[in-house]
Amino acid sequence: GSLIATGCDDCKLRTMGAPMCSIVGSTMILSCPDLKMASEFDPLVWSQPLPAQLGGGTMLHAAVGLKRQDLTKAVLGKGVCPTVIAQHNLGCSAIELAVRMEDLPTAQIILDKARLQDFIPEHLARTVASMIREGVRVRQNVPPTQSLFGERFPWVNAQLPSEGDVARPLRTAVFDVVAFSEEAERLANPQRHGGRKGQVQIRMCPWRDLLDHTNGMLEALALTCDCELLLDPVVEAFLFHKWVTYGSSFFLARSCVSAAMLALFSLDPLSRGSVPSVAAPIVACAVLGERAWVAIRTGGISSFDVFIDVQAPALVLGLAATTQLGMHPPRELVSYAALVLWCHAGLLLKGFEGTAALISSLHVIVSDALPFLSVLLMAITAFGQAFAKFGVSGEGGERGSATSTSDASFGHGISLHESLHMVYVFMVKGDGLADALGHDLAEEPWLNILWYLCSIFGTIVMLNMLIALMGDSFERIQGMRVAEFRKQRAGILREIEVCLPGVVLRWLNPPGYLYTCRPVDLGGEERSEWEGFVGEIRKDVKKLAAKLASHEDAAKAEAKRAEDTAKAEAARVAATQDDAAKQQDDAAQAEAKGVAALQEDVRKLAEQTEQIATNVDK
DSSP states (O other): OHHHHHHHHHHHHHHHHHHHHHHHHHHGGGGOOHHHHHOOOOOOGGGOOGGGTSSSSSSHHHHHHHTOHHHHHHHHTTTTTTTTTTOOOOOHHHHHHHHHTTTTHHHHHHHHHSSSSSSSOOOOOHHHHHHHHHHHOOTTTTTTTTTTHHHSSEEEEEEEEEEESSSOOEEOOOOOEESOSHHHHHHSSOOOOOSOOEEEEEEEEEETTTTTTOOHHHHHHHHHHOHHHHHHHHHHHHHHHHHIIIIHHHHHHHHHHHHHHHHHTTTHHHTTHHHHHHHHHHHHHHHHHHHHHHHHHOOOOOOHHHHHHHHHHHHHHHHHHHHHTTTOOOOHHHHHHHHHHHHHHHHHHGSSSHHHHHHHHHHHHHHHHHHHHHHHHHHHHHHHHHHHHHHHHHHOTTTSTTTTTTHHHHHOOHHHHHHHHHHHHHHHHHHHHHHHHHHHHHHHHHHHHHHHHHHIIIIIIHHHHHHHHHHHHHHHHHHHHHHHHHHHHHHHHHHHHHHHHHHHHHHOOOOSSSEEEEETTTTTTSSSSOOHHHHHHHHHHHHHHHHHHHHEEEHHHHHHHHHHHHHHHHHHHHHHHHHHHHHHHHHHHHHHHHHHHHHHHHHHHHHHHHHHHHHHOO
């Protein structure tokens, strides 16, 4: 293994040390004819651990070691290889090995084949989080009605559907046991229940380290764009448990501090010696420190939301310090600080289910409208300069003549920035030319032509295009409302966890298995987390697919029925032909027998005639 790795062209293999080199050496076995022959008689050969000097893993580890996707598919095709079993020497599974080598296509292949495994590695949640961050579609081959983790690594049914409290659609708990009875009863019938009883189903997610704050799952969910993953039931239970356990309390505390900062700023903290002028800097320092720490730890300094969250307390602190020093800040800065503070308060609405999608819609609409706004700004500049140049030309022309009086007054009375404002008013408010320039200039033919062009292009074309663009963006976000809400919640929980020490997080997220309790009647094929116009399209497509499938099944049944009928008719014709042939054979045989008997009679008659002739001669 060391000799092969020495001449290997892949620098990643050479830098990973001797254990990885041993895996490379074990790939020699994969091309051995005796092994291939033995695997035909005993498929378990592919899952046997290799010797320690060859890495101690399985044949799958060896195939991943050289990035041989063909060998990986061949090993996985045997169907008996434990795709997620831990390797002895490296202490990592085949999926983790592929991720460590940054071979994401191979990791995707292994993950697609990883189903119904009895053994789950301890750090598999960290590996899946790494794959999510790298953009691997971990729900690529999972049916929409099933869970990612439930399909690839099945939920363990703690018990059959039983009687329990159905007041809440979801309850979660963490237990350190797999087989339980009292814990299930406590989860199905909590001490404080809503009084409604019904059938509930308790299940367990077999990932013991799912809630561990060091596996990076929250970061991966906060940065992913895979809506199918965010709609997964296990992701829902994961975020719900963290939010109910500690996330909502810390978020409400942070919201109260931000609201207190806004209230103190509204009470005029710029007056020296007042209570708001003393309390506002203290609260602003606390908010600024927390937001700056979050921005540094999460690497989101370039984000617009983080920029607003950091800028708002910084402005309050700066204005308070300026006032205490006896200086008077500019009125524009104070007004801008009020605007930023209210934007900071509005961003806190991301933590609530009803308003998280609206905040996301604003982000998407602004992002989608940037190219349109560039074209609109260019159009405003073009029409504004056209109006301004008309006035400048009138000013430099025949100023002494009577016909150029209006042109001269237009040239003296409007500048470029004024003409830009005028064109903006034309497009947005739809004002007439006489309202902006007066009745004298409204009679100018060229100004009327410019006004008509500005109204048609700006008011009719561009603004209606903007409305259509905003409606499309809003509908797209509303169709992914639940996914966007869970993504926002994952981001908030991530910000909370980076502010808490590891000891507190280990206490808040004890090791164990995540159990969920849901009413049995929830879920199923008719329940969908997609809403809005896109959701209706999905439902219609699903119904159409079901109808086509039923038609296809009916067509297959009809074809099979016709085939059976054709076979029966062919069999009947064949039987008739056999009977006719048999009858012909029997008739031929009977005729042959008759001819033979007649010939025998003729022979006997000839003999008798000859005997008579002989007797007559005698």
